[in-house]
Amino acid sequence: MPKSIAIVEDDDDQRENYRDAITKKGYTVSAYGSRKEALSGFDDALPDLVILDIILGEEVDAGFELCRDLLARSPSLPVIFLTERIEEIDKISGLRLGAWDYLPKPISLEYLAERISSLLRINEARYQNSAGGSRGSDSARKIGHLTLDQEALLVSWKNKQIDLSGTEFRMLAKLVRVPGHAVSYETLMNATMQSLVTNNTINTHMRNIRKKFERVDPEFASIKSEYGYGYRWVSK
Amino acid sequence: MTKANGRGPRLSTKLMLLGLALLIVPWFSFRHLVQMESFLIQGQSQAQLLTAEGISTLLNGREDLFNDLPLSLDGFEALYAHPLPGPIRIDARESDWAALADRWQVFGGGSEPRRITSHDSSIDALPDGAFHLLLGERGNQLYAFLRVRDESRVWRNPNLLRLDNADHIRLSYLTDQGDEGRLQITMQGPGVTTAYHMDAEWKFAEHGLPENRVQGYVEETDYGYNLEFRMPMSMLGSRRSFGLAVVDVDDPETRQIRGIAQTLPQSGRENFHLVVLRSPEVLNIVRGLGYSGARILVIDSQRRVRAEAGSSIEPSESTSDTPGWLERLFDMFRPNVRTSSDLAPEDTEQGLITVGGQVIDAALQGQPSAVRRRRDEGVEVIMAAHPIVSRNQVIGTVVVEQNTDDILDLQRDALGRIVLVSATSLLAVFVALLAFSVRLAWRIRRVGSETTNAIDRHGRLKTSELRHEIHSGDEIGDLARSVSSMLTKLHQHTQFLESMPRTLRHEINNPLNAVSTSLQNLEQEMPAMEANKYLESAKRGVLRIGVIVQNLADAANLEDALESEELEVVDLHELLKSYVGNCHNAHPDCQFVFRSSPGPAPARVADYRIEQLLDKLIDNAVDFHWPGSPIRIHLDVVRDHIEITVANRGPPLQPEIENNLFDSMVSQRVATRDNRLHFGLGLYVVRVIAERHGGSARAANLTDGSGVAITVALPLASMAPRLRATG
Structure with missing residues (x-):
């Protein structure tokens, strides 16, 4: 049974493009042009994954509200924000609401498809883990205090779970692939799976990741800047 | 910007200078006062002239009052009959004459009659037979008092018919008919005297009857005797020629005349003196008209004072020897008052008036006039003279003299008040003006500085409205409001412009x-x-x-993004070293040289913003460097700040771009040789980041002109204990 994806986007052209691209990947797609339409659609059946634009018509925060609504109904529902609003504040709000990932426009449909499948897989993995009752540690990798589960998109530091967005997770995964080696900005840019990335974007993401670790462990200092080149993971 | 060098005085100075114009007020007051003075003086002159005219009217046509004197005094010497203030008792006592105590005349002591002053020689010092004489007139009677020096008094023996064989007094006069009259006053001892008309030889009485109209009284004294007598004026007639002789007889046996002392000159071709009288009728008329501070003189056509009443000189209590500053100030501006003594009315004791002066001259020629003059004592008087006319002839003049103290006092008072009021009001106005101007200037400055500060060094609006003065109702309020609304509009516009890229991105991205x-x-x-x-x-x-x-x-x-950055202390030395080490990866074709002063260079920064800053600096240097030349990166700790300099050899900066090199959208690139994007944002980002960290950025050509150095200065931080090591 193909997974069902819901797309909420007020721009007809973009909506149709998303729909066509995602349908081609073998998903069932239901596309909505407004918050109202979306809500009535969700009343019938909840999709497996939702792609939300934040501004819908006149409603500036419609995407956030929809996200809140959906997560209230199904807390584990993967939500991807897709928007031109890439200001820091929007990212924070979106992620705090429990969104899984956040993609700035213009997007690469290729990357979008990859993310969708990745998120669905991860969600499934988590579901199976919790259903099976056993820790799916087979896919997990341990680097010092860091535990990284690529399958379930789970990260923990000193056995404390850390919530990272999809982008952040992929960046961290790239960073720790060979601990102690500097990873260039370019590599990290690829990891974001966004079409338009600057050093600044990387820096912002890295800072956010660092902060999330420091919240758990104030002594955290494993992410080092390699000025003029990129970042480096240092295990103690 | 707030300095006004060479652009004229400040507002407050201008207001103060304008305030000085108020000084005109006391000046005008003073001018007014001076005019008022002359007006008052003129008024007083007019009043005096009117008084003089009034008096002269009384005297007009009364030439009889003036005709009792010969028209010419040539060849005559005068005896003065002074008006007597009180009644005289014929008792040979001087007490009645006290008022005239300084008017004694001496005869027989020398050839000329002299006046006795108080310190003059006493009667005792005179030779035998000399005498003191005092004449007075009252109630149409001529009074005489004689002090006669006589060592040996010989009284008349009534048994002897001859009258010249004892001490006696001879009186000679001319009657109206021109006849010579001779009277002898004989003394039979102290007591009442008897007078007889005498024969030409002065030996026997013309007839046996005594002249009862001549009453006298004699009394013995230490020095001789005193004689007091009176005779009616009518006896003297209108000519009033009069002579008096004291005949001295010393030997009671031989009874020979030893000497005659007389008022007549010894060798006189004239037998008589003129008895000059103040015209009593005129005096009576005038006396009633006298008033305080005014002196009235009646002068006949021969310039003789015929009557005098009142005194113009009254001691003024305000007159001090050294005039106060006020008077001095006042005198400075006063029209000059003539001080020439063209008339000295004090010289009237002699009765024969030598007073000159234009006033009297003019009056005697029929022209009433008034003059203002100053006496030597500093008293200022106004003299007004008006002619007395009879049958188209000027027969005399009335002079009214009054001092101007009252007016001057008035004037001084007024001046004092004006000075005081002007000074006070001037001070008040000045203070008010000063306060006003200071406040005004302060308000304008405040609006000015607020307006100036509304835009920062780089032209960015910092506020959207003014806070001060916008509720004031005056022009400054209007100004503040219009500036404020301008700022608000500018702010809206700026906001629009600033939000433009975001809006654009939002609109374009879809x-x-x-x-x-x-x-x-x-x-x-x-x-x-x-x-x-x-x-x-x-x-x-x-x-x-x-x-x-x-x-x-x-x-x-x-x-905005920088505002939310968290700063931490980072060793820039380590950061730069690592950064330059990695530069080769980004720019494999370039050679980078890093040099730094030893030791850590801690600064409170957001490290990746510094990295961004360095990216821009290096990009800039790489873009402009001559191929093959190294790019030098220096780190220096200078006192309290850290300087990062990125220098490259290449085309120097154009002067016109140098100042705004760090503004956005400014680029020196002539043409894009590559496909990369250049918006002139690179150095703008450098400046904004540097300023966010409390530092600054500047660009300069290398001293030899071979390239450009861009220097970023950041404040040095104290080494924090937890310095994040860089990897």
Whole structure:
């Protein structure tokens, strides 16, 4: 049974493009042009994954509200924000609401498809883990205090779970692939799976990741800047 | 900007200078006062003239009052009959004459009659037979008092018929008819005297009857005797020629005349003195008219004072020897008052008047006039003279003299008040003006500085409205309001401009995304089109638009984004070393030289913002360096700040661009040689980041002109215990 994806986007052209691209990947797609339409659609059946634009018509925060609504109904529902609003504040709000990932426009449909499948897989993995009752540690990798589960998109530091967005997770995964080696900005840019990335974007993401670790462990200092080149993971 | 060098005085100075114009007020008051003085003086002159005219009217046609004197005094010497203030008792006592105590005349002591002053020689010092004489007139009677020096008094023996064989007095006069009259006053001892008309020889009485109209009284004294007598004026007639002789007889046996002392000159060709009388009728008329501070003189056509009443000189209590500053100030501006003594009315004791003066001259020629003059004592008087006319002839003049103290006092008072009031009001106005101007200047300065501060060094609006003065009702309030509304509009405009890149990105990103996704779908649906060059160029175009919009938005958001950065102490030395070490990766064709002063260079920064700053500096240097020349990066700790200099050899800065090199959208690039995007945002980002960290950025040509050095200064931080080591 193909997974069902819901797309909420007020721009007809973009909506149709998303729909066509995602349908081609073998998903069932239901596309909505407004918050109202979306809500009535969700009343019938909840999709497996939702792609939300934040501004819908006149409603500036419609995407956030929809996200809140959906997560209230199904807390584990993967939500991807897709928007031109890439200001820091929007990212924070979106992620705090429990969104899984956040993609700035213009997007690469290729990357979008990859993310969708990745998120669905991860969600499934988590579901199976919790259903099976056993820790799916087979896919997990341990680097010092860091535990990284690529399958379930789970990260923990000193056995404390850390919530990272999809982008952040992929960046961290790239960073720790060979601990102690500097990873260039370019590599990290690829990891974001966004079409338009600057050093600044990387820096912002890295800072956010660092902060999330420091919240758990104030002594955290494993992410080092390699000025003029990129970042480096240092295990103690 | 707030300095006004060479642009004229400040507002407050101007107001103060304008305030000085108020000094005109006391000046005008003073001018007014001076005019008022002359007006008052004129008024008083007029009043005096009127008084003189009134008096002269009384005297007009009364030439009889003046005719009792010969028209000419030549050849005559005068005896003065002074008006007597009180009644005289014929008792040979001087007490009645006290008022005239300084008017004694001496005869027989020398050839000329003399007046006795109080310190003159006493009667005792005179030779035998000399005498003191005092004449007075009252009630149409001529009174005489004689002090006669006589060592041996010989009284008349009534048994002897001859009258010249004892001490006696001879009186000679001319009657109206021109006949010579001779009277002898005989004394039979102390007591009442008897007078007889005498024969030409002065030996026997003309007839046996005594002249009862002549009453006398004699009394013995230490020095001789005193004689007092009176005779009616009518006996003297209108000519009033009068002579008096004291005949001295010393030997009671032989009874020979030893000497005659007389008022007549010894060798006189005239037998008589003129008895000059103040015309009593005129005096009576005038006396009633006298008033305080005024002196009235009646002068006949021969310039003789015929009557005098009152005194113009009254001691003024305000007159001090040294005039006060006020008077001095006042005198400075007063029209000069003549001080020439063209008339000295004090010289009237002699009765024969030598007073000159234009006033009297004019009056005697029929012209009433008034003059103001100052006496030597500093008393200022006004003299007014009016002619007395009879049958078209000027027969005399009335002079009214009054001093001007009252007016001057009035004037001084007024001047004092004006000075006081002007000074006070001037001071008050000055203080008010000063306060006002200071406040005004302060308000304007406040609006000015607030307006100035509304825009920072780089022309960015910092506030959207003024806080001060916008509720004031006056012009400054209007100004503040208009500036404020201008700022508000400017602020809105600036906000619009600032939000422009964001809005633009927002608006562009959606269609861009539509194009981008459409292209992707197109590629998917038509595999044949893969690697089609049109598709590729469309994709590149989309990417470039995306980058442009992204860069613009980043730059526009930079300052806001920087505000939320968290700063930490980082060793810039380590950071720079690591950074320059990695530069080769980004720019493999370039050679980088790093030099730094030893030791850590801690600064409170957001490390990746510094990295961004360095990116821009290096990009800039790489873009402009001559190929093959090294790019030098220096780190210096200078006192309290750290200086990062990136220098490259290449074209020097153009002077016109040097000042705004760090502003956005300013670029020195002549033509884009490559496909990269240049918005002149690089150095703008450098400046904004440097300033966010409390530092600054500057650019300069190398001293030899071979290139450009851009220096960023950041404040040095104290080494924090937890310095994040750099990897």
